[in-house]
Amino acid sequence: MTDPILSVRRLTIDIPLAQGTMHAVRGIDFDLKRGETLCIVGESGSGKSLTSLAVMGLLSGKLRRSADRLEFAGIDLMRQKPRTMRSLRGDRMAMIFQEPMTSLNPAYTIGDQLAEAYLLHRRASRVEALARAVELLGKVGITAAESRLSQYPHQLSGGLRQRVMIAMALMCEPELIIADEPTTALDVTIQAQILRLLADLQREMNMAMILVTHDLGIVARIADKVAVMYAGEVVEQGTAREIFDNPRHPYTRGLLRCIPVPGKTKPGEHLGSIPGIVPSLVGVVEGCAFRGRCDVAAPSCADPIPEQKEGAEHAWRCIHGQAEEGAPA
Amino acid sequence: MSETATPPVLELASVTKTYQVKQGMFGKPKPLHALSGVSLRLNRKDVLGLVGESGCGKSTLAKILLGLEMPTDGRVLVDGREIAPGERRLLARRIQPVFQDPYSSLNPRKSIEDIIALPLLVHGIGDGAAREQAVTRMLDLVGLPARVRRGYPSQLSGGQRQRVAIARALIMKPEIVICDEPTSALDVSVQSQILNLLGDLREELGLTYLFISHNLAVVEHLATRVAVMYLGQIVEEAPARDLFAGPRHPYTTALLESVLTPDPSLSVPDTHLGAAYPNPISPPPGCRFHPRCGKVRDICRTTPPPRVEGPEGHVDCHLYSAAPTH
Amino acid sequence: MARTIDTAAQQIRTASPAALLRRRIFGHYGLLFGIVVLATIVLIAAFAPLLTAHDPYTQDLLARMKPPFWMAGSDPDHLLGTDHLGRDYLARLLYGARISLAIGVIAALISGLIGTAMGVAAGYFGGRVDLVVTFLINVRLAMPVVLVALAVVAILDGSLQVVIMVLGLLLWDRFAVVMRSSVLQVRDLEYVNAAKAIGCSVPRVILSEIMPNVVNNLIVVATLEMAHAILLEAALSFLGLGVQPPTPSWGLMISEGKQMLLFEPWLIAIPGVALFVLVLAINLLGDGLRDVSAPENKG
Numbered sequence: 011m012t013d014p015i016l017s018v019r020r021l022t023i024d025i026p027l028a029q030g031t032m033h034a035v036r037g038i039d040f041d042l043k044r045g046e047t048l049c050i051v052g053e054s055g056s057g058k059s060l061t062s063l064a065v066m067g068l069l070s071g072k073l074r075r076s077a078d079r080l081e082f083a084g085i086d087l088m089r090q091k092p093r094t095m096r097s098l099r100g101d102r103m104a105m106i107f108q109e110p111m112t113s114l115n116p117a118y119t120i121g122d123q124l125a126e127a128y129l130l131h132r133r134a135s136r137v138e139a140l141a142r143a144v145e146l147l148g149k150v151g152i153t154a155a156e157s158r159l160s161q162y163p164h165q166l167s168g169g170l171r172q173r174v175m176i177a178m179a180l181m182c183e184p185e186l187i188i189a190d191e192p193t194t195a196l197d198v199t200i201q202a203q204i205l206r207l208l209a210d211l212q213r214e215m216n217m218a219m220i221l222v223t224h225d226l227g228i229v230a231r232i233a234d235k236v237a238v239m240y241a242g243e244v245v246e247q248g249t250a251r252e253i254f255d256n257p258r259h260p261y262t263r264g265l266l267r268c269i270p271v272p273g274k275t276k277p278g279e280h281l282g283s284i285p286g287i288v289p290s291l292v293g294v295v296e297g298c299a300f301r302g303r304c305d306v307a308a309p310s311c312a313d314p315i316p317e318q319k320e321g322a323e324h325a326w327r328c329i330h331g332q333a334e335e336g337a338p339a
Numbered sequence: 340m341s342e343t344a345t346p347p348v349l350e351l352a353s354v355t356k357t358y359q360v361k362q363g364m365f366g367k368p369k370p371l372h373a374l375s376g377v378s379l380r381l382n383r384k385d386v387l388g389l390v391g392e393s394g395c396g397k398s399t400l401a402k403i404l405l406g407l408e409m410p411t412d413g414r415v416l417v418d419g420r421e422i423a424p425g426e427r428r429l430l431a432r433r434i435q436p437v438f439q440d441p442y443s444s445l446n447p448r449k450s451i452e453d454i455i456a457l458p459l460l461v462h463g464i465g466d467g468a469a470r471e472q473a474v475t476r477m478l479d480l481v482g483l484p485a486r487v488r489r490g491y492p493s494q495l496s497g498g499q500r501q502r503v504a505i506a507r508a509l510i511m512k513p514e515i516v517i518c519d520e521p522t523s524a525l526d527v528s529v530q531s532q533i534l535n536l537l538g539d540l541r542e543e544l545g546l547t548y549l550f551i552s553h554n555l556a557v558v559e560h561l562a563t564r565v566a567v568m569y570l571g572q573i574v575e576e577a578p579a580r581d582l583f584a585g586p587r588h589p590y591t592t593a594l595l596e597s598v599l600t601p602d603p604s605l606s607v608p609d610t611h612l613g614a615a616y617p618n619p620i621s622p623p624p625g626c627r628f629h630p631r632c633g634k635v636r637d638i639c640r641t642t643p644p645p646r647v648e649g650p651e652g653h654v655d656c657h658l659y660s661a662a663p664t665h
Numbered sequence: 666m667a668r669t670i671d672t673a674a675q676q677i678r679t680a681s682p683a684a685l686l687r688r689r690i691f692g693h694y695g696l697l698f699g700i701v702v703l704a705t706i707v708l709i710a711a712f713a714p715l716l717t718a719h720d721p722y723t724q725d726l727l728a729r730m731k732p733p734f735w736m737a738g739s740d741p742d743h744l745l746g747t748d749h750l751g752r753d754y755l756a757r758l759l760y761g762a763r764i765s766l767a768i769g770v771i772a773a774l775i776s777g778l779i780g781t782a783m784g785v786a787a788g789y790f791g792g793r794v795d796l797v798v799t800f801l802i803n804v805r806l807a808m809p810v811v812l813v814a815l816a817v818v819a820i821l822d823g824s825l826q827v828v829i830m831v832l833g834l835l836l837w838d839r840f841a842v843v844m845r846s847s848v849l850q851v852r853d854l855e856y857v858n859a860a861k862a863i864g865c866s867v868p869r870v871i872l873s874e875i876m877p878n879v880v881n882n883l884i885v886v887a888t889l890e891m892a893h894a895i896l897l898e899a900a901l902s903f904l905g906l907g908v909q910p911p912t913p914s915w916g917l918m919i920s921e922g923k924q925m926l927l928f929e930p931w932l933i934a935i936p937g938v939a940l941f942v943l944v945l946a947i948n949l950l951g952d953g954l955r956d957v958s959a960p961e962n963k964g
Contacts, residue, residue: 028688053526054497197392198553199612202597206607224527227556227599231607250603268531270560271600272583277560280535284528287496405862431864444855447682448877458863491682507859 014041015185015218016065019079023060023242026072032292034060034073036242042235044185047212047219049229049250051265052239055288058222061239062188065220066105067095083185101131104179106172108191113175114163120147120174121159128181146177150207169200176208183215190222205232226269230254235323238262241288241299248324258318258326260304298328306330346419347380348547349404349434349515354378354413356399360620371620373399375571376413381515386541386548388562388579390555390594394619396571397551401519404549406430417515432462435508439520441500445492451503452488458511477506481536498529505536515547523554534561555598559583564652567591570619570627577652587654589632626657634658689957696953702946710762719743719753721760721913726751733931745935748921754932757913758939764914765895765943768829772894773887775833780840781883787841788848789871798841805838811900818906828907832894843886847879881958888951892944899940915940 023035035057042048052058064075067087080087082103087095099105107113114123124146125139134142140159147155150173163171172192179187189208193201209232212219223229229236230250237247238259246259257263267282275281286303289295298304301311310329319325353376359368374396381387389397402408403415406422415422422430435458438444445454455477456470465473478485481502492500501521508516518537522530538561540546552558558565559579566576567590575588586592593610611633617623623630629639638657647659690696709716725747732739733746733754740746745754787798814831821827851857852875860874901907902916903923910917915936922932 053528198555198597199392199593199610202599202608202610203612205599206609209607225599226527226601230601230603231599231605233603254601254603265527266601268527269601270531270534270556272556272559272598273600275560277562277579278538280538281531281560283532283535402858405858407858407861428864431862434862436859436862438855438859440855444859446856446860446874446878457860457865461863461865461869493682504859507863511863 012043013084015044015083016040016042016220017079017081018065019077021061021064021077021080022075023057023064023069024074024076026074027292030292033295034242034291035064036291036295038237038239038242038244040235040237040244040247042186042218042220044218045213045216046234047209047221047232048235048237049233050220050222050237050239051224051226051229053224053288055241056239057242058239059190062105062190062220062222065186066099066103066188067092068099068105097131100127100184101182102184103186103188104182104184106175106179106187106189106192108194114171116163119160119162120166124159124174124178124181127178131182142181143177146180147174149180149211150174150177151203152177168196169204172196172200172204173207176204176211180211180215184217186218186220187212188220188222191224192221193228194223194225201228208232226265238265241295242291243299243327245300245328246324246326248321248326252321252324256324258320258324258330259300259328260306260330261300262326264303345383346416348383348385348418349379349381349549350416350419351377351379351400351404352414352416354400354403354410354415356396356403356408357411369620372571372622373619374403374410377568377571377573379566379573379576381547381549383514383547384541384545385564386550386562388558388565389549389551389568390553390558390565391568392553395568397568398519400568401436401517401549401551404434404515404517405436406434428462431458432511433513434515434517435511435513436517436519437501437504437508437521440524441497441504442492442524444504445500447492449491450488451490451492451495454492454503455488455506455510458507462511464511473510474506477510480509480540481506496529497525498532501525501529501533502536505533505540509540509544509546512544513546515549517549517551519551520553521550522557523552530557537561555594556600567594570617570622572627572655574628574656575652575654577649577654581651587649587659588628588656589634589658590628593631593633626655686957690953693953693957695949696957699946699949699951699953702942703950706762706943706946707766709759710766713756713759713763716759717753717756719756721752721756722911724750724752730925730929732929733935736931746931748918748932749925752911754918754935757918758915758935761913761915761918761936762939762943764825764908764912765898765940768825768832768898769891769895769947771829772832772836772898773891775830776835776837776890776894777840777883777887779834780837780886781844783837784841784844785848785871785875788845789852789867789875795845798845802838802841805835808835810835810897814897814901815904815906818901823901823906823909825908825912828898828901832897836890836894836897839886839890840883843882844879847882848875851875851878881954885951885955885958888947888954892947892951895940895947896944 019039020037021035022037025032025034038061040048050058050061060069063069069075077088121140121143124143125136128134128139128142129136143159144155147158152158152170152173166174192208193204196204205228221232233250235247236250236253237244238253238261240261246253246257246262253262257266264282264284268284270281284303289299289302297312298315301307308329315327315329317325317327354374355376356374358371358373360371361368377400379387389400391397399408403410417433452474455474459465459470459473474488475485478488483499483502487495487499495503522533525533534557541548550558550562562579564576565579565582566573567588569590575582575591582591583595586595593612596608597610612631617630625641626639626644629635632639636657644655644657645660646653646655728740728747729749729751731743731747734744743753743755745758748754748757783798783801787795814835817831818827857870857874860870898907898914899916899919902914903920905920908914908917918936919933925932
């Protein structure tokens, strides 16, 4: 058994607001090994994007991050100076953002932007960096890579820009890559291509990948492990099969009932829905945050919720689950 | 649909829309064919799903139907009667939109009540009391509590805002609702609520929807007919059941393949859609889809494909033309 | 009719936009300071006859150049002393506030109307209208305001009305620029399309859908232009081409005091400080309004 490349224990993110402290992420745990893909799935406001930014050390100033452990390849990220973090980012860990339009600087050529990280981290010559850029553009499926180097971002389509973003993230062969909704801004056909590309490259380069998304279809197709986030907590995590074939948390079950699945849901019939809205995370949050929307809530849901486990990976935070083994989903 | 006694509630007859696009500061304006000869028929209580990639002309089509843009050529018929330019207000009573982004589709400075009642006010329908009653009825219809009427959009969640937008669209009792990606800006759990609501309202009020979406799973769930658009043309149209069971146009097949169903035993599909979306200013010759098509033949590069009529739809593709294939 | 949502979904977030705005206003000290000072000056101007028994025009050649209260030899009857014609300086200062405010408000109103109409038309209709308006804005920007004002006033003879008209007709450029870009940002939003799809007429779309969402920018520009107009009037009056004596204008007071600059600096300092405080208050108000109304747009 190999050591995880990323290990997170009780990661907490607080946002001080005028009305009080917002507990945006509330003590989440996960591990990620080399070559594994973890999908963090959740709705808006669940804290999934903040979590990925916290790992990268990219939270903005007034957000407070704390953790019992935040280790990347044996390095304690909580104790690193900003300088060390900068030398890690773009080199050993890289990030791909949602909006390829705004993540590339319109004032520089593709070549310049691709070469930048490499020049910074590898002390390579410009010629070497550009050669590497051509190599990676080829890898992400961009034809005529050399002629692209002198182009500016606005000359590329959205799909091509996202490919450039991926190439940029991979320049220094990172060990961890974090993709935050990398295909949300793209068309379905392009989305499939980009996801396929990401999955192939991840396997080929044996990287660990965290993919943040709200799309359960993407999660099912690409994840090894899944963490379902709700109101700042990981309410359920496990392998993709465990989550999709045997979901235990009522929220996970609810989400899976909400989406129409061609061939499974009957056209026109009512889809499942999760009533209610996400509770406010400002001030003290006690018990299960989902209990207000849950159809199996009990009085004891207001108490601290123990984590239940099944097998090595599957864990969920709910008083139910174990006893419901045979109950209808 | 073959011959029906009543005319379709909405019909587009070879509608064309051309924009003049300037290239660079001193470049000569070039024509951009956003729509090239689009013909569509919607029967009462149909839900026509319109799918295609961004830039294919879906939104232009919606704007023409709403009277926000004038077609360059072709006709728009409602109940068999042609809508002339300038009949905007008449059209408004019969066709209403629900837009994609509930955060920008409601005026942030107006109360919910004013937003929903605006159509009545503009058309001078009813007095103050009648309008107030109508708003109450609409709030109830879309499942919002009466007390939100004095609130403002910023106080509502995304799903609630979309309900307000639906209430505004329905207060004039239109026959046709143009839904332009009505759920793509919403969270998964809210999306299903809005889809359920749209389905119920169609049943209760006998509405006809033009449902524009890039989410094919949603289209399959709601639509009775589907039209697939590519570069300003409708390349395939068929009843939803048939189209999803047996897509005929290679582009439709690719679109369906790229739907990611939540099945962990499958991996990301390979759609074989090589090149990126072409520039609509200079569309490829012959079949517009041929540079990306896996089944491309020589004729596709030179000759625009014929329209092959089926029993309940059509497909524009050389693969299905009557000419012998070998 | 049963719809599948429960009560929790129907909860409205508590704070209304009005309440949020109130909270932001009371948390913004610059804005509060601006409001308080400006309100004080407006009240002083309005109730000037009640605050001083003196008439700002009455000359008393026997009581010329009396120093203000903090200097030796001051006259308790003239708190801020008297000027070179023996007129009560406090009275002239108080009545002068009326002139400054009137010029600021009316000039900003006139230029606001012109600039807003042009800017909104350019932003909403675009195309040729936009080309024409942009051209006019450029023409206007190419003219040096002070020189043109000087020339016009010199030809027409300075009077309060002429100064207001000249400033009103010259200061519309910023209104036009800001309104044009604000309307451009709003005009393609979906609620504007929704209003058009409902069948709203063009004036209705502009007045009821677009204007309420750009009016905060308008107010900010209006305050800045008000301050601008007040300063320009003072400058013109100082040069002898603005408001004509014996009208009590602050600019004129500075101009009349400038001969005694070395011996009686308070003659300039008093109207100068008044002018400074008024312009500062208006600018703080404008900045504050911009800060307070900006987060509103983010929803």
